[in-house]
Amino acid sequence: MNLLRLATAVLLLALPYGALAQENVKRPKAVVELFTSQGCNSCPPADETLSRLALAGDVVALAYHVDYWDxxxxxxxxxxxxNTARQQEYNRAFGNRSVYTPQAVVNGRQQMNGAKRGKVEAAIERMAGTAEGMVVDVKVSYSGDSVIIETGELPRSVDEAHVVxxxxxxxSEVEITRGENRGRNFTYLNAxxxxxxxxxxxxxxxRxxxxxxxxxxxxxxxxxxxxxxMVSGGLPGPILGAAIVTRPPNW
Structure with a gap:
């Protein structure tokens, strides 16, 4: 993981600190949510895939660590x-009987084994630039002591949606001393x-x-x-737009 740690340090040093964030709106290619656990011996490849996506910078990559393997x-x-509750809600929306790790959800629309890097990347590419991709602009800026989130519009009706x-x-650097991954060190990104x-x-x-x-x-x-x-029953559904909030100098 030494190369990943180096890449992480470079990423953190390069984070933008301008007075305004997202001044020129650029839609991310996708949102990837990974449900993972430090106690799951099949999760490290998925964690690495998510880290690569986070470092690439064109995907909103989020790692939800769950507690049911503790x-x-x-x-x-x-x-x-x-985090566990969010995964359970996704699985009810997908009609799954049970939860599992590592599970990746792309754009709130498609699930797959998060360790299957090719499947994750294929889903991202298939949806990018289509109606299943990021179709709503999201702009984040600062005004005085406020964070301003502005969204574009969607050329269709929406029954229920949330800005989350x-x-x-x-x-987060973690040394695991017990369990299925004992003796291993990991740097988890975007937990x-x-x-x-x-x-x-x-x-x-x-606004x-x-x-x-x-x-x-x-x-x-x-x-x-x-x-x-949101889909039936208030469960999480398709993600229509996304952005990463960058930090102003006084954050």
């Missing part, structure tokens, strides 16, 4: 019950530390204003904005 002998240091803020740790809805979105241009202090406190490592459609 009984195997190692308690995941980045896991949360909320996802907070993550840019890089999700929390998320919440910033408001409802109805398919039209919209959301949030206190910078709140976003800075929760998103000290980083923050992503997802425009996500």
């Amino acid at each position: 009984y195997l002998g190692w308690r995941d240091t980045l896991a949360s019950a909320d 803020l996802v907070y993550f740790n840019a890089a 999700v530390s929390g998320f919440h809805s910033a408001g409802m979105w109805h398919g039209k241009k919209a 959301f204003e949030l206190p910078m202090s709140e976003v800075a406190k929760k998103g000290a490592g980083g923050c992503a904005v997802l425009v996500q459609e």
Whole structure:
């Protein structure tokens, strides 16, 4: 993992610190959400795939560490019950009978084994630039003590969608001393530390204003904005737009 650690350091040094973020809106190619666990011996290849996507910079790559493998002998240091609940909601939306790791979800639309790098990349490329890709512009800027999120519109009706803020740790080094991955060291990128809805979105241009202090406190490592459609029962569905919130100098 030495090469990955070096790449991580370069990435962190290169993070933009301009007064305005997203001034020229560029849609990411995709959003990839990985449900993973430090106690899962089949997860390291998936973790590496997600790290490569995060470092490439054109995909919003998020790692949700889950807690249901903690009984195997190692308690995941980045896991949360909320992350597990999000995976369970996705699986109900997909009609799955059970959850598993590593599971990757691309654009909220397609699931696959996250360790199958070729399948993940093929899903990204298949959806990019189509109606299943990022079709809504998301712009993030700063005004005084506020973070401003602005969205474009969608040329169709939307029954229910949320603007979701996802907070993550840019890089977390973990030494695993027990369980199936004992004796191994990993640098996990973009491990999700929390998320919440910033408001409802109805398919039209919209503006959301949030206190910078709140976003800075929760998103000290980083923050992503997802425009996500909800499906039957309020379950997570297609992700229509996304952006990474960059940090101002006083963050």
